[in-house]
Amino acid sequence: MSSAARLEPGSVGSVETRYLDLPTPVRLDCGRELYPVRVAYETYGTLAPGRDNVILVCHALSGDAHAAGYSKTPLQEGTRDGFGAADRDGAAGRGLGWWDGMIGPGKAFDTDRFFVVATNLLGGCRGTTGPSSTDPATGRPYGSDFPVVTVADMVRTERAFLDALGIERLAAVAGGSLGGMQALEWATLFPDQVDAVVAIASTHALHPQGVAWNAIARDAIMRDPAWRGGHYYGTGLAPDAGMGVARMVGHVTYLSAPALDEKFGRRLQFSDDIRYTITEPEFEVESYLRHQADSFVRRFDANTYLYTSRALTYFDLARQHGGGSLTRALAGVSARTLLIAFSSDWLYPPAASAEIADALRTLGKPVELHVIDAPYGHDCFLLEEARQTPIIRRFLAHAGTSG
Amino acid sequence: MSSAARLEPGSVGSVETRYLDLPTPVRLDCGRELYPVRVAYETYGTLAPGRDNVILVCHALSGDAHAAGYSKTPLQEGTRDGFGAADRDGAAGRGLGWWDGMIGPGKAFDTDRFFVVATNLLGGCRGTTGPSSTDPATGRPYGSDFPVVTVADMVRTERAFLDALGIERLAAVAGGSLGGMQALEWATLFPDQVDAVVAIASTHALHPQGVAWNAIARDAIMRDPAWRGGHYYGTGLAPDAGMGVARMVGHVTYLSAPALDEKFGRRLQFSDDIRYTITEPEFEVESYLRHQADSFVRRFDANTYLYTSRALTYFDLARQHGGGSLTRALAGVSARTLLIAFSSDWLYPPAASAEIADALRTLGKPVELHVIDAPYGHDCFLLEEARQTPIIRRFLAHAGTSG
Numbered sequence: 075m076s077s078a079a080r081l082e083p084g085s086v087g088s089v090e091t092r093y094l095d096l097p098t099p100v101r102l103d104c105g106r107e108l109y110p111v112r113v114a115y116e117t118y119g120t121l122a123p124g125r126d127n128v129i130l131v132c133h134a135l136s137g138d139a140h141a142a143g144y145s146k147t148p149l150q151e152g153t154r155d156g157f158g159a160a161d162r163d164g165a166a167g168r169g170l171g172w173w174d175g176m177i178g179p180g181k182a183f184d185t186d187r188f189f190v191v192a193t194n195l196l197g198g199c200r201g202t203t204g205p206s207s208t209d210p211a212t213g214r215p216y217g218s219d220f221p222v223v224t225v226a227d228m229v230r231t232e233r234a235f236l237d238a239l240g241i242e243r244l245a246a247v248a249g250g251s252l253g254g255m256q257a258l259e260w261a262t263l264f265p266d267q268v269d270a271v272v273a274i275a276s277t278h279a280l281h282p283q284g285v286a287w288n289a290i291a292r293d294a295i296m297r298d299p300a301w302r303g304g305h306y307y308g309t310g311l312a313p314d315a316g317m318g319v320a321r322m323v324g325h326v327t328y329l330s331a332p333a334l335d336e337k338f339g340r341r342l343q344f345s346d347d348i349r350y351t352i353t354e355p356e357f358e359v360e361s362y363l364r365h366q367a368d369s370f371v372r373r374f375d376a377n378t379y380l381y382t383s384r385a386l387t388y389f390d391l392a393r394q395h396g397g398g399s400l401t402r403a404l405a406g407v408s409a410r411t412l413l414i415a416f417s418s419d420w421l422y423p424p425a426a427s428a429e430i431a432d433a434l435r436t437l438g439k440p441v442e443l444h445v446i447d448a449p450y451g452h453d454c455f456l457l458e459e460a461r462q463t464p465i466i467r468r469f470l471a472h473a474g475t476s477g
Numbered sequence: 478m479s480s481a482a483r484l485e486p487g488s489v490g491s492v493e494t495r496y497l498d499l500p501t502p503v504r505l506d507c508g509r510e511l512y513p514v515r516v517a518y519e520t521y522g523t524l525a526p527g528r529d530n531v532i533l534v535c536h537a538l539s540g541d542a543h544a545a546g547y548s549k550t551p552l553q554e555g556t557r558d559g560f561g562a563a564d565r566d567g568a569a570g571r572g573l574g575w576w577d578g579m580i581g582p583g584k585a586f587d588t589d590r591f592f593v594v595a596t597n598l599l600g601g602c603r604g605t606t607g608p609s610s611t612d613p614a615t616g617r618p619y620g621s622d623f624p625v626v627t628v629a630d631m632v633r634t635e636r637a638f639l640d641a642l643g644i645e646r647l648a649a650v651a652g653g654s655l656g657g658m659q660a661l662e663w664a665t666l667f668p669d670q671v672d673a674v675v676a677i678a679s680t681h682a683l684h685p686q687g688v689a690w691n692a693i694a695r696d697a698i699m700r701d702p703a704w705r706g707g708h709y710y711g712t713g714l715a716p717d718a719g720m721g722v723a724r725m726v727g728h729v730t731y732l733s734a735p736a737l738d739e740k741f742g743r744r745l746q747f748s749d750d751i752r753y754t755i756t757e758p759e760f761e762v763e764s765y766l767r768h769q770a771d772s773f774v775r776r777f778d779a780n781t782y783l784y785t786s787r788a789l790t791y792f793d794l795a796r797q798h799g800g801g802s803l804t805r806a807l808a809g810v811s812a813r814t815l816l817i818a819f820s821s822d823w824l825y826p827p828a829a830s831a832e833i834a835d836a837l838r839t840l841g842k843p844v845e846l847h848v849i850d851a852p853y854g855h856d857c858f859l860l861e862e863a864r865q866t867p868i869i870r871r872f873l874a875h876a877g878t879s880g
Contacts, residue, residue, distance in 0.1 A: 104753040222753035282741050282762045283734040289763040290725045293770075296756060297718035299702060304755075315700035319722060322693045331686040331823070338685050340793060348791050350507040350625035352707075352783050353699060357790070359685045360692040380755050387760070388751050390743060420734070
């Protein structure tokens with residue numbers, strides 16, 4: 075870390091993404107094995123001698139291993155254009171981690187106490203093995219020959235990665251959205267190795283409208299001729315047009331209608347009156363969406379979007395582990411669970427978190443559900459840091475043992 | 478009409494779409510004049526000798542002049558493939574009009590009393606002049622050289638069409654969604670010629686999230702390389718891929734999340750377990766959306782989608798007629814107004830109808846607002862016929878004079 079950055083209060087300072095190659099293949103739900111598997115990761119804070127203060131932070135669809143601090147390291151692989159850090163949409167930070175407001179000294183995930191580990195998920199495009207990685211069978215990028223991965227596969231990869239780091243137990247596993255799915259999957263797959271779960275703006279199974287939005291986003295990518303059946307690497311082209319549409323669909327689902335109203339209203343972009351144009355953005359919200367699309371396609375791989383979207387759509391604790399019953403699926407959980415949801419989140423609505431809480435309470439397991447009344451929709455999990463922080467700090471007060 | 482069809486109770490029987498060429502150019506909001514303009518229309522019931530029993534029915538984004546009965550006539554122009562009738566999505570009817578449940582003897586718009594007229598809107602692709610029509614300046618289809626039209630332009634075209642039919646006054650003008658916008662525009666532009674307005678699941682101005690969804694749908698079309706800047710006619714190609722995405726986006730916004738949940742849940746399409754596929758539909762809702770996309774692109778023109786979506790996005794009574802004030806915009810209205818909204822409609826929410834009702838009440842004008850508690854979202858205006866019918870019949874009881 076640079077000393078200048080280290081002095082900034084609450085910041086973990088300058089960080090670099092590192093890479094670890096797993097020693098053995100990862101067995102996947104689909105029946106295939108994946109090898110080699112590289113995992114991109116960052117760590118913040120200090121590992122306690124007893125190795126009992128580890129918090130694994132899992133990212134959502136468009137995130138990466140750079141969760142906190144300022145990135146000084148370029149990516150090794152996986153992005154077409156070598157853009158350094160996730161330019162977190164809607165955040166001011168250039169090179170700032172996607173959850174920087176939550177991870178650091180004195181923050182929700184307090185690096186004065188905890189050793190926080192963040193990885194890029196399996197199938198990713200920010201350093202961890204994914205569709206843009208080289209297929210050892212062909213010497214060329216996998217493309218759509220990459221196996222279809224599940225949230226459980228992501229978690230098994232994280233498990234293998236922590237094994238390689240010599241970390242057996244997690245004081246906590248935490249994440250929002252797809253990150254929260256990973257946290258819940260951890261508690262289900264490895265109940266004896268997780269002390270606490272923090273699942274924010276997440277669900278045990280995406281509702282059908284969410285399944286629909288994800289299907290539309292994937293179709294927008296796959297209908298782009300530049301997708302070329304998933305084998306666009308090396309062609310000089312990419313399905314940017316389709317992925318831009320996918321991102322715009324996603325973006326609107328991450329926000330609430332009142333938030334869009336408050337932020338943009340029906341304001342026109344250039345004048346007091348309409349200009350009678352089909353092709354040009356006319357309303358501010360139209361221009362904003364195009365900007366979101368353009369900046370996203372510059373930093374993200376379309377195939378990773380497809381695979382990750384498919385994984386979060388498949389995720390269904392009751393189907394996977396309970397023969398259709400959520401209560402049965404959670405019967406083996408031993409972790410304490412903290413669920414946070416946001417009143418205006420219509421993609422991962424509070425009702426889904428309430429179903430998880432009900433199932434855990436029925437089983438007599440310790441669970442807290444906090445529904446935060448906030449207007450920004452699903453994006454609240456990235457924006458409402460100040461209101462999540464005391465809830466998470468209190469929940470983690472007795473986690474781990476030292477720092 | 479065929480006698481067999483005529484005998485079916487409540488049906489207007491077999492109908493044919495007719496065409497009328499307007500005698501003079503239509504002046505458009507954008508400053509251009511459009512000529513020639515052909516209007517496709519159908520009529521149901523009998524024009525009273527006093528010509529005082531006319532109800533104009535206006536259609537929504539994907540509708541046409543075939544509002545009721547069974548169509549026996551192929552379209553003259555405007556569809557690429559000559560498909561005959563609007564295969565109304567979600568309705569059983571093959572060739573059945575899009576509002577057949579509402580128009581006919583004894584129905585909401587009672588053809589025993591009223592002479593009901595339905596036209597295809599300006600910019601349409603089902604017989605009325607639109608982007609797929611021949612540009613007299615070039616002898617080829619307009620494509621994106623077609624002028625950008627507004628809801629007011631649609632209404633002026635309907636006014637000119639009724640003039641040509643010798644109809645001066647409307648006992649009522651009615652429609653849902655964009656059709657309701659036309660009805661409200663009629664009452665504002667031609668206050669002395671409209672006795673009653675029936676605006677269902679509509680608004681005085683689409684909210685920003687609706688603006689966003691429409692922008693995404695248009696972008697999906699325009700990003701399809703086959704769109705070719707709007708000049709795809711005669712190439713043997715059309716932006717079907719992009720329009721399919723546009724339709725899927727639209728379709729999800731027309732339904733409510735609970736309706737999707739009730740209709741599809743998270744049911745898988747082929748088996749009890751997932752098949753690990755990115756490209757194939759896996760959940761029933763995914764398959765359903767693809768089917769909706771495929772059937773829509775066979776019957777609808779992409780440029781008409783663009784122009785119509787732009788018009789309904791621009792529509793803003795307060796901006797157009799009130800210097801930003803809805804109350805001022807409605808100050809000249811003399812029609813009685815009936816507003817119907819649906820509790821689960823999040824695209825044209827009840828709050829928008831309430832704003833119109835409030836403005837009219839402030840002005841001391843007669844208005845009724847009925848919010849129907851129904852689960853199917855925006856599509857309720859096409860589905861909840863039984864519950865709308867008594868409200869509309871009561872409202873129209875004193876409209877017109879004979880039938």
